[in-house]
Amino acid sequence: MEVNDALIDKLANLAKLKFEDAEKEEIKKDLQKMIGFVEKLNELDLEGAEPLLHMSDEVNVLREDEVKGSISREDALKNAPVHDEQFFKVPKVIKK
Amino acid sequence: MKKEYSEYETVIGLEVHAQLLTKSKLFCGDSTAFGLEANTSVGPVTLAHPGTLLKMNRKAVELAIRMGLACHCEIVKENYFVRKNYFYPDLPKGYQVSQHSTPICRGGYIKIKTGPGEKRILLNRIHLEEDAGKSLHDIDSENTCIDYNRAGTPLIEIVTEPGICSSDEAFQFLTELRKLVRYLEVCDGNMEEGSLRCDANISVRKKGETKLGTKVEVKNLNSIRNVKRAIEFEEQRLVNCLENKEIIIQQTRSFDAGTGKTFSIREKEDAEDYRYFPEPDLTPFHLSDEFISRVGSEIPVLQDKRIEKYTTQWQLSGYDAEVLTEERDFADYFEATIKYTSYYKPAANWMLGPVKSWLNENKSEIKSFPLKPDQFASLIELTETGKVSFSIASAKIFPLILKDGSKSPLQVAEENNLLQESDVSSLKPIVDEVLNKFADKVKEYKKGKRGLLALFVGEIMKKTKGKADPAVVNQLILEKLKSE
Numbered sequence: 220m221e222v223n224d225a226l227i228d229k230l231a232n233l234a235k236l237k238f239e240d241a242e243k244e245e246i247k248k249d250l251q252k253m254i255g256f257v258e259k260l261n262e263l264d265l266e267g268a269e270p271l272l273h274m275s276d277e278v279n280v281l282r283e284d285e286v287k288g289s290i291s292r293e294d295a296l297k298n299a300p301v302h303d304e305q306f307f308k309v310p311k312v313i314k315k
Numbered sequence: 316m317k318k319e320y321s322e323y324e325t326v327i328g329l330e331v332h333a334q335l336l337t338k339s340k341l342f343c344g345d346s347t348a349f350g351l352e353a354n355t356s357v358g359p360v361t362l363a364h365p366g367t368l369l370k371m372n373r374k375a376v377e378l379a380i381r382m383g384l385a386c387h388c389e390i391v392k393e394n395y396f397v398r399k400n401y402f403y404p405d406l407p408k409g410y411q412v413s414q415h416s417t418p419i420c421r422g423g424y425i426k427i428k429t430g431p432g433e434k435r436i437l438l439n440r441i442h443l444e445e446d447a448g449k450s451l452h453d454i455d456s457e458n459t460c461i462d463y464n465r466a467g468t469p470l471i472e473i474v475t476e477p478g479i480c481s482s483d484e485a486f487q488f489l490t491e492l493r494k495l496v497r498y499l500e501v502c503d504g505n506m507e508e509g510s511l512r513c514d515a516n517i518s519v520r521k522k523g524e525t526k527l528g529t530k531v532e533v534k535n536l537n538s539i540r541n542v543k544r545a546i547e548f549e550e551q552r553l554v555n556c557l558e559n560k561e562i563i564i565q566q567t568r569s570f571d572a573g574t575g576k577t578f579s580i581r582e583k584e585d586a587e588d589y590r591y592f593p594e595p596d597l598t599p600f601h602l603s604d605e606f607i608s609r610v611g612s613e614i615p616v617l618q619d620k621r622i623e624k625y626t627t628q629w630q631l632s633g634y635d636a637e638v639l640t641e642e643r644d645f646a647d648y649f650e651a652t653i654k655y656t657s658y659y660k661p662a663a664n665w666m667l668g669p670v671k672s673w674l675n676e677n678k679s680e681i682k683s684f685p686l687k688p689d690q691f692a693s694l695i696e697l698t699e700t701g702k703v704s705f706s707i708a709s710a711k712i713f714p715l716i717l718k719d720g721s722k723s724p725l726q727v728a729e730e731n732n733l734l735q736e737s738d739v740s741s742l743k744p745i746v747d748e749v750l751n752k753f754a755d756k757v758k759e760y761k762k763g764k765r766g767l768l769a770l771f772v773g774e775i776m777k778k779t780k781g782k783a784d785p786a787v788v789n790q791l792i793l794e795k796l797k798s799e
Binding site: 229233234235270272273274275277278279280281282283284285286287288289290292295296301305306307308309310311312 | 598
């Protein structure tokens with residue numbers, strides 16, 4: 220897989236991140252290495268192998284429909300960078 | 316309609332999100348109750364704290380299957396969830412946990428009534444997914460405020476095939492769908508509160524054309540009527556575009572209920588890339604035949620089957636049957652009542668008359684109706700056996716037993732001296748008295764003014780405060796007039 224500027228731009232856009240040109244060059248190199256490493260797997264013959272969906276063999280781990288485990292609003296908001304007593308706050312996502 | 320509109324046809328597909336009636340969320344135990352204070356029904360899973368693991372709500376799976384079976388879908392037995400990756404602040408994990416390649420229900424249909432007859436609207440799929448939180452844009456001038464109470468609430472998304480041909484069909488489909496989710500107790504069907512939400516995919520093409528036109532997606536439709544209005548606006552707009560040789564851009568639009576118009580909110584430049592992959596934090600699940608058939612056995616009798624029974628077995632009119640079965644609880648109450656009386660038609664009249672008005676006046680629902688079906692049945696029996704007239708029963712006894720249900724309708728009638736007087740010996744003197752008083756009218760009657768009979772009956776009803784049995788009174792007057 221070829222790692223080019225277009226791919227970096229697309230990924231950056233999907234991740235809502237912005238990079239300087241110099242940073243892009245770095246990322247391009249790293250990403251190329253990573254993809255090369257994973258592409259090694261393509262050499263395996265996987266004909267007939269089902270995709271692994273989960274690391275355990277457990278299926279049907281269901282819970283009953285019961286209300287429990289919520290935390291207080293104070294605790295919920297504690298780690299948010301911006302908040303008031305009621306809400307999490309983020310930059311305006313709608314233009315007026 | 317302008318000539319050019321008739322050369323086009325509209326193709327509509329609907330995506331309906333329905334919040335499932337579970338107590339807790341899809342993957343954790345936070346409450347799903349509506350109207351809680353902001354951010355008071357959240358926990359580590361909802362807030363996507365590192366290291367938390369999801370655990371599936373059994374009830375949500377059951378409700379999705381219940382809906383699928385009622386819509387004649389194939390139930391997919393091997394299920395797993397995927398992550399649908401996108402960034403939006405009301406989605407704390409940065410992805411939505413949804414079903415992509417294994418929707419829990421495939422295919423199926425919902426029947427609607429159209430002018431020419433019945434039509435099956437085919438479904439593509441019904442899948443399970445989690446809801447997002449709520450963004451509030453106008454509380455704070457600098458920031459968007461987020462309430463995560465709704466995040467993680469279980470939803471089913473019902474996706475139709477693009478087989479809906481008009482705004483009327485869309486209206487019918489949603490009406491049937493809402494009735495169905497309420498009958499099944501899968502969702503409360505409340506569009507204003509957002510527990511049932513609809514997006515419409517609309518395109519137009521020249522009649523005879525087999526390729527679909529470029530579609531637009533309209534969101535923010537908070538009532539069935541607004542879905543219809545938005546489709547009507549959009550089909551005109553799209554035809555106008557084509558007639559003016561403009562290119563239709565694939566975009567997402569929103570509907571403004573105030574103006575009845577739609578406006579663009581975003582354009583789909585390239586196909587969105589959600590990078591779906593299996594959710595590693597959730598085990599796959601396998602549905603056994605036993606599990607599916609147990610869910611199936613809990614499905615109540617649906618409206619069309621009830622209408623059939625009401626019209627054949629109980630000889631009710633199609634109209635009565637339809638209105639009685641509109642809501643499941645109402646139909647259940649009717650059916651419970653006629654276990655105690657075989658006056659089916661009078662029972663239907665009582666339900667659609669006094670009961671419905673009482674519920675409307677008190678903004679109440681049949682679930683909290685104070686009369687027990689057996690009491691209600693004995694009130695119906697009271698009028699049908701001639702002990703009390705319908706007008707007295709509905710105007711006087713009905714309100715009294717609604718206030719105090721401890722006494723039987725008969726007791727109430729006796730205590731308040733409301734029983735219909737059909738005893739000849741006590742009515743006869745009153746008849747004599749009235750006819751004597753109106754001696755001149757009696758003469759006129761005998762000369763041929765037969766219409767005066769109503770006057771005599773009326774006078775006797777007045778004297779007996781409406782309690783005289785009109786049939787007996789009629790009989791007595793006629794006899795008396797003949798004998799003189």
